[in-house]
Structure formats: structure tokens, C-alpha cells
Amino acid sequence: MANQAHEETLALREQFDTEAQQKDASTLGMWIFLVTEIMFFGGMFLAYTIYRSTYPEIFAVCSSSLNVYIGAANTVVLLCSSFTMVLAVRSAQLGRQRAIVFNLILTLALGFVFLGVKAYEWNEKFVEHHIPGPGFHFEGIAQQGPAQLFFSLYFAMTGLHALHMLIGGGILTWLIIRTKQGAFTAEYMTPVDVAGLYWHFVDIIWIFLFPLLYLIDRHLK
Amino acid sequence: MITAAVQEREHYLNASYGIKSWLLTKDHKRIGLLYLATITLFFFLGGAFATLIRIELLTPQGDLVSSETYNKLFTMHGVTMIFFFLIPSIPATLGNFFLPMMIGARDLAFPRLNLLSWYLLVVGGLFSLFAMLAGGVDTGWTFYTPYSTSYSNTWVIATAVGIFIAGFSSILTGLNFIVTIHRMRAPGMTWFRMPLFVWAHYATSLIQVLGTPVLAVTLLLVLCERLFHIGIFDPALGGDPVLFQHLFWFYSHPAVYIMILPAMGVVSEIISTFSRKPIFGYGFVAFSSVSIAVLGFLVWGHHMFVSTQSVYAGMVFSFLSYFVAIPSAIKVFNWTATLYKGSISFATPMLYAFGFIGLFTMGGLTGLFLACLGIDVHVTDTYFVVAHFHYIMVGGAIMGFLGGLHFWWPKMTGRMYPEGWAKLSALTIFLGFNLTFFPQFILGYLGMPRRYHVYPEEFQVLHVLSTAGASVLAVGYMIPMIYLIWSLRYGQIAVANPWGATGLEWKTASPPPLHNFDETPIVTHEAYDYTTVMEEVIEVG
Numbered sequence: 001m002a003n004q005a006h007e008e009t010l011a012l013r014e015q016f017d018t019e020a021q022q023k024d025a026s027t028l029g030m031w032i033f034l035v036t037e038i039m040f041f042g043g044m045f046l047a048y049t050i051y052r053s054t055y056p057e058i059f060a061v062c063s064s065s066l067n068v069y070i071g072a073a074n075t076v077v078l079l080c081s082s083f084t085m086v087l088a089v090r091s092a093q094l095g096r097q098r099a100i101v102f103n104l105i106l107t108l109a110l111g112f113v114f115l116g117v118k119a120y121e122w123n124e125k126f127v128e129h130h131i132p133g134p135g136f137h138f139e140g141i142a143q144q145g146p147a148q149l150f151f152s153l154y155f156a157m158t159g160l161h162a163l164h165m166l167i168g169g170g171i172l173t174w175l176i177i178r179t180k181q182g183a184f185t186a187e188y189m190t191p192v193d194v195a196g197l198y199w200h201f202v203d204i205i206w207i208f209l210f211p212l213l214y215l216i217d218r219h220l221k
Numbered sequence: 222m223i224t225a226a227v228q229e230r231e232h233y234l235n236a237s238y239g240i241k242s243w244l245l246t247k248d249h250k251r252i253g254l255l256y257l258a259t260i261t262l263f264f265f266l267g268g269a270f271a272t273l274i275r276i277e278l279l280t281p282q283g284d285l286v287s288s289e290t291y292n293k294l295f296t297m298h299g300v301t302m303i304f305f306f307l308i309p310s311i312p313a314t315l316g317n318f319f320l321p322m323m324i325g326a327r328d329l330a331f332p333r334l335n336l337l338s339w340y341l342l343v344v345g346g347l348f349s350l351f352a353m354l355a356g357g358v359d360t361g362w363t364f365y366t367p368y369s370t371s372y373s374n375t376w377v378i379a380t381a382v383g384i385f386i387a388g389f390s391s392i393l394t395g396l397n398f399i400v401t402i403h404r405m406r407a408p409g410m411t412w413f414r415m416p417l418f419v420w421a422h423y424a425t426s427l428i429q430v431l432g433t434p435v436l437a438v439t440l441l442l443v444l445c446e447r448l449f450h451i452g453i454f455d456p457a458l459g460g461d462p463v464l465f466q467h468l469f470w471f472y473s474h475p476a477v478y479i480m481i482l483p484a485m486g487v488v489s490e491i492i493s494t495f496s497r498k499p500i501f502g503y504g505f506v507a508f509s510s511v512s513i514a515v516l517g518f519l520v521w522g523h524h525m526f527v528s529t530q531s532v533y534a535g536m537v538f539s540f541l542s543y544f545v546a547i548p549s550a551i552k553v554f555n556w557t558a559t560l561y562k563g564s565i566s567f568a569t570p571m572l573y574a575f576g577f578i579g580l581f582t583m584g585g586l587t588g589l590f591l592a593c594l595g596i597d598v599h600v601t602d603t604y605f606v607v608a609h610f611h612y613i614m615v616g617g618a619i620m621g622f623l624g625g626l627h628f629w630w631p632k633m634t635g636r637m638y639p640e641g642w643a644k645l646s647a648l649t650i651f652l653g654f655n656l657t658f659f660p661q662f663i664l665g666y667l668g669m670p671r672r673y674h675v676y677p678e679e680f681q682v683l684h685v686l687s688t689a690g691a692s693v694l695a696v697g698y699m700i701p702m703i704y705l706i707w708s709l710r711y712g713q714i715a716v717a718n719p720w721g722a723t724g725l726e727w728k729t730a731s732p733p734p735l736h737n738f739d740e741t742p743i744v745t746h747e748a749y750d751y752t753t754v755m756e757e758v759i760e761v762g
Contacts, residue, residue: 014327014328014736015326015327015328015329015330015332016405021404021405024404025330025331025400025403025404025405028399028400028404029330029334029396029397029400032396032399032400032430033396035430035431036392036396036430036431036433036434039430039431039432039435039438040434040435040437040438041438042434042435042438043434043438043439043468044438044442047453047464050461050464051459054459132449132450132451132452133449143459145457145458145459145460146458146459148451148458149451149452149453149458149459149460152445152451152452152453155451156442156445156451156453
């Protein structure tokens with residue numbers, strides 16, 4: 001096996017021997033990256049767990065001030081975007097370039113719908129004085145501090161999630177341009193594949209955020 | 222004649238020229254050298270802060286710097302040395318350079334990501350450097366809340382952003398190494414034929430990948446707290462400052478193993494090479510690296526025995542901390558057993574390896590004192606702790622780094638370093654180090670607290686000894702700096718395998734060709750098989 005047996009292509013970079021090895025490495029790399037993301041979000045989930053168990057009643061009251069219908073609708077939007085992402089990956093496997101672009105644009109659009117709804121919700125918090133800081137006020141609670149903690153965590157967690165959505169949007173845009181340039185074929189579609197993994201991961205984070213932030217002890221009401 | 226022949230052969234250093242060929246390189250060997258230059262700069266910067274600290278401590282009064290400046294000095298010494306020198310030291314330089322070669326690969330799995338990692342370290346470093354030049358930061362490298370979030374009037378944000386960015390450099394390096402070890406091994410390079418250096422880096426990468434993101438999110442929360450007063454660490458709003466300590470040490474205790482595990486990998490290579498024996502108990506040493514990485518995540522609470530942590534949690538953390546001694550001792554005993562009946566030669570790398578074993582053993586045993594609840598309460602935040610972790614980080618990690626640098630210098634540069642000077646500097650560093658830090662054990666046990674620049678007069682003799690040792694240590698670090706640079710031009714030309722070592726990296730020319738090997742090697746033997754090396758040496762003559 002000679003050392004520089006092959007010219008470098010997208011599907012076979014010079015450090016790899018076979019295309020399968022390259023695809024394996026890229027996929028493994030993305031999975032490990034997602035593990036680091038779990039640890040990254042994990043710090044905030046830990047803080048949430050501790051403060052929710054310290055102030056269970058206040059967290060329940062604050063949680064019920066969030067609009068559960070908007071949150072639920074947004075969850076559906078995000079799940080649909082995951083579905084279109086899967087369709088994009090499948091189109092890539094079949095080498096159907098136009099279908100890839102179509103599905104990626106749909107995914108991107110659904111992602112922006114989600115972010116738009118999120119922005120509307122954040123704006124509501126401004127109006128209601130539920131933004132942590134000197135102007136914070138939550139009606140009907142004696143301890144304003146822990147109430148503010150709930151909203152701090154709400155903004156930190158949904159904010160970090162939204163940041164990941166924005167990064168995902170950037171990746172999708174890049175993929176759309178590259179697909180139009182004809183970079184992906186049925187033989188080489190690793191970037192679409194690993195971007196799909198990332199997009200689903202960001203979805204799953206929301207699947208955990210939605211019940212933790214919106215649905216606390218709702219049955220008690 | 223020989224020089225002419227060497228100049229003709231194409232290798233990674235003369236394959237292309239110019240600043241762009243370095244700043245845009247995807248070659249793991251060149252990126253390793255970029256890292257080497259970067260961390261050397263940070264090492265001497267951190268060393269300059271240490272020098273000022275030691276000069277101030279010559280006298281019991283605060284006559285060189287004010288308390289505020291002193292706070293900044295020890296903070297910036299810690300931040301520079303830990304985040305910008307020790308964490309990237311061995312993995313990003315020697316690991317980057319030799320990990321792919323040792324498993325017979327042409328490069329890491331993601332060369333562009335590797336280059337990005339270096340840029341992230343540089344950008345992170347610039348942020349921290351800016352903070353230092355603009356006025357410094359005084360929280361201690363630990364950034365304890367609520368001081369760092371509510372009270373400190375120094376450049377906490379710029380420093381934290383710098384560390385945050387550099388953290389991603391560390392994460393991506395770890396990710397790259399794990400994928401490379403899983404997917405890029407040459408034919409025949411099974412997991413249990415890998416050199417122990419590679420095993421050590423696998424364990425290190427696990428910590429980098431699992432621990433560093435937690436530090437990142439912790440710093441993010443500190444930034445939010447400082448900028449927007451969100452209350453997570455603020456008791457006034459019902460938050461808990463101790464939560465910060467938990468999150469911080471969840472990374473920062475395993476981070477110690479990011480610094481020491483690669484050094485242990487280096488020592489395994491050196492001990493085997495210069496006693497001409499396979500490492501005794503290869504499997505045990507390999508798995509001891511992994512178990513140190515795993516146990517490292519379960520002991521963070523021993524930094525918090527005097528915080529509000531529950532005393533029962535303290536007992537569990539104390540108990541688990543003792544467990545780290547087991548894999549550590551396995552390594553030390555197996556290195557010693559490797560030496561038994563070995564054909565030992567005292568080349569410079571071997572001197573550093575011996576230094577490592579001695580100093581690491583002292584650092585480790587005093588670690589057991591600190592894992593013990595009762596003693597720890599007595600010596601918490603004293604010079605005993607300072608001495609303990611310098612024995613691990615300087616006596617361990619830097620000895621390993623310098624040993625590895627000398628060991629692989631011929632391969633990296635194609636030149637030999639001057640052996641006499643190198644031995645002298647190894648000896649100087651060992652003596653200087655002990656003179657600097659041994660008195661600090663006594664100081665701490667007598668009650669001298671850390672992070673104070675004014676102290677009672679009866680401590681002065683020990684402080685003077687320590688400062689004298691630091692001067693010797695500084696000279697010891699300067700000598701290699703000078704002769705290594707000198708050797709680039711005037712050093713003796715190195716052959717492919719000057720030490721008669723067994724790793725794949727020695728089976729290719731010095732310096733290596735652009736793609737490491739002329740032909741992808743096929744591995745047929747276990748690691749450290751000296752019979753085949755002897756045959757090859759005899760064949761080549």
C-alpha cells in the first residue's frame with residue numbers, strides 16, 4: 001500500500017485510505033461533539049435541578065406563567081423541522097439534488113418560525129417585567145429572588161438553545177449553497193448526514209426544555 | 222557530504238516555505254511546532270509572574286508590590302500556566318506530532334480542525350493577554366463566586382472569555398485524538414499494540430471532551446452573572462455560590478489529570494527505551510491511565526472540604542480520592558519493575574523520567590495527606606497545598622514535557638541536542654525545583670497561608686530558601702531554551718533512530734517526510750519489542 005496512492009477529493013481526504021473510513025471518522029467525530037454538547041448543557045440542567053428542588057412552589061408558579069400553548073405549538077414546529085431534515089438526508093442518500101435543497105430550505109424555514117415564536121415569547125416577558133434585573137417583578141410572590149432565578153434559568157437555557165439553532169441555520173445555509181454547487185452525491189453526502197445529527201440534537205434539547213420549563217406541576221392547578 | 226544528502230531529501234520542514242505555509246498548514250507536525258512556540262511564550266510569561274511573586278516573598282513585609290498587585294500576580298501566574306501552558310503542553314505539541322506517527326497514520330482525522338484548535342488557543346491567549354496588559358485580574362485562577370461575579374473590579378470578563386475560547390481548543394484536540402485513535406490505526410496496530418503514550422492520550426482526551434464543556438458553561442454563567450446579575454451564584458437572590466465551586470472543580474480536578482497523564486505516557490516511552498525492556502505489566506499501565514481519567518471525575522469535592530458541602534459528601538469524596546492512589550501506584554511500581562534487570566543508560570530523557578518518578582511520588586503521597594479530611598482542614602489554603610500541586614504540575618508535568626521534548630527532539634528537528642548541557646540542565650532543574658518547593662511543605666504545615674505577600678518573620682528563612690531555589694530553577698529552564706535553539710543550526714545530524722527505540726515514529730526518517738511514512742507501516746509485533754529493533758539496527762549496520 002503506497003502512501004500517497006490517491007489524489008485528494010472531498011470524499012477521500014489525503015489522510016484517509018478509504019471513503020468508508022472517512023465517513024466513519026466524520027460520523028464518530030460528530031457523535032463525540034454531541035457528547036461535549038450534552039456536558040455543556042448539563043451544567044445548566046444541573047443548576048435548574050438544584051434550584052427547582054430548593055424552591056419547588058415558586059418554580060411551579062413561575063412556570064405556569066409561561067404560555068404552554070405557544071410552547072407546545074413551537075415544539076411541533078421543531079419536530080416537523082427534524083422530519084424535513086430526515087427527508088433531506090434521505091434525498092442526499094438517493095442523490096436527488098433538488099430534493100435536498102427543497103427539504104433543507106423547509107428545515108431552515110421551520111427553524112426560523114421557531115425562533116420567531118421564541119422572540120415573541122421573550123418580548124412578552126419584557127412587557128410583563130419578567131426579565132431578570134433591577135426591573136424584575138412577579139405578581140403575587142413574596143420572594144422575588146427565587147422567582148427571578150427561574151426566569152434567569154429560562155432565559156439562559158432557551159437562549160443557549162436559540163444560539164444553537166442560529167448556528168444550525170448557518171450550517172443549513174452553507175449546505176444549501178454547497179448542494180447547489182453540486183458538492184454532494186449519493187456516494188458523498190457526509191456533511192448533510194452529520195449536520196442532520198446536529199439538528200436532531202438541538203431538537204432533543206428542546207424536548208427536554210419544554211416540559212422542564214413549561215409543564216412544572218401543572219396538574220396541581 | 223552528509224549535510225548535502227540531508228538537504229536534498231524532502232521532509233515536512235522543507236516541503237514548503239514562507240509564513241503562509243506555516244499559518245495555513247494542515248500538517249499535524251507543523252501544527253505541533255506552532256503549539257510549541259505558543260506555549261513556550263506563555264511559559265516564560267507565567268514564569269515572569271512567578272519570579273515577581275518569589276522576589277516579593279523574600280522579605281516578610283510587602284515592599285515590592287501592593288496587596289492588590291500581588292493578588293493579580295498570583296492570579297495571572299495561575300491562569301497563564303494552567304490554561305495556556307500546562308493544559309495544551311504535552312497533548313498539543315508532542316501528542317499532536319507523535320500520536321498519528323505512533324499509530325502509523327498520515328495525519329490526525331481532522332487536520333483543519335487541528336489548525337482551528339491552534340487558532341482558538343491563540344485567540345483565547347490574546348484575550349487573556351489583553352486583560353493582563355489592561356490592568357490584570359485578581360480573583361485567583363479559581364474565579365470563586367461571589368467575589369468574581371459581584372465584587373472584583375478587575376478584568377474578569379476578558380480573562381474568562383479567553384479561557385472559554387481556549388477551552389474549545391482543548392475540546393477539539395481531544396475529539397480529534399479520540400477519532401484518530403479509533404479510526405486511523407495502521408494495519409496490525411491493535412489496541413493492545415499501541416504505545417502507552419497513545420493510551421495516556423486517549424485517557425486525557427476523554428477528560429478534555431467530558432470535562433472542558435462543563436468549565437465552559439460555568440464561565441458562561443459567571444459572565445451572565447457579572448453582566449446581567451442573573452442570580453445563579455448570588456445568595457441575595459437565593460442562588461448558591463458553592464454551586465460554582467462544584468461546577469468549577471468538576472472540570473478543574475480532572476484537569477490536573479489532563480496535565481499529568483500525558484507526562485506519564487512520555488515517561489513510559491522513555492523508561493522502556495533507556496532500559497531496553499518492554500514496560501512491565503503493559504495492560505495494567507494502559508488501564509491505569511483510563512481508570513485515573515474515570516476516577517478523576519468522582520473526587521472534585523476534596524477541594525471543598527471546608528465549604529458548605531455536607532460532611533457526609535466530604536467523607537465519600539475523601540474515600541474516593543484515596544482510590545486515585547491505586548492506578549497511580551500501579552504506574553510507579555510498574556516503571557520500577559521495568560528497570561529491574563534492564564540495560565539502563567542515563568541519557569537526558571531518562572534523567573527527566575527519573576526526576577518525574579521521584580517528584581510525582583512525593584506529590585502523590587502528599588495528595589493522600591490532603592485527601593484525608595482531618596489533615597486537610599488543618600492545611601487548607603496553606604503552602605502545603607501549593608507545594609503539593611507544584612510537585613504534580615511542575616515536578617510531574619513539566620519534567621515529563623521536557624523529558625519528551627529531549628527524547629523526540631532529534632525526530633522533530635533532525636538534530637541532536639548537546640548531551641552534556643542537557644544533563645546539566647536536567648540536574649539543575651531537579652535541584653532547583655526541590656529547593657523551591659520542599660520548604661513550602663514545611664511553611665504550609667506551620668500555618669503559612671497561600672495568597673498573602675506579608676507574613677510573620679519566623680517564616681523568612683524558608684521563604685528565602687524557596688526564592689533561592691526558584692532562581693536556580695529559572696536558570697535550569699533557560700539553559701534548554703538556549704541550547705535547543707542553538708542545536709537547530711549547529712546540532713549533530715540525527716539518524717532515524719538514535720535511541721534504538723521501538724515506536725513506529727522511529728521507523729521513518731528524521732525529520733519525517735511530509736506524510737510521515739514512505740509506505741504505510743504494517744504492524745506485526747507488540748509495543749516495545751526490542752528483538753526486532755536489534756535485528757534492524759544490525760541490518761542497517
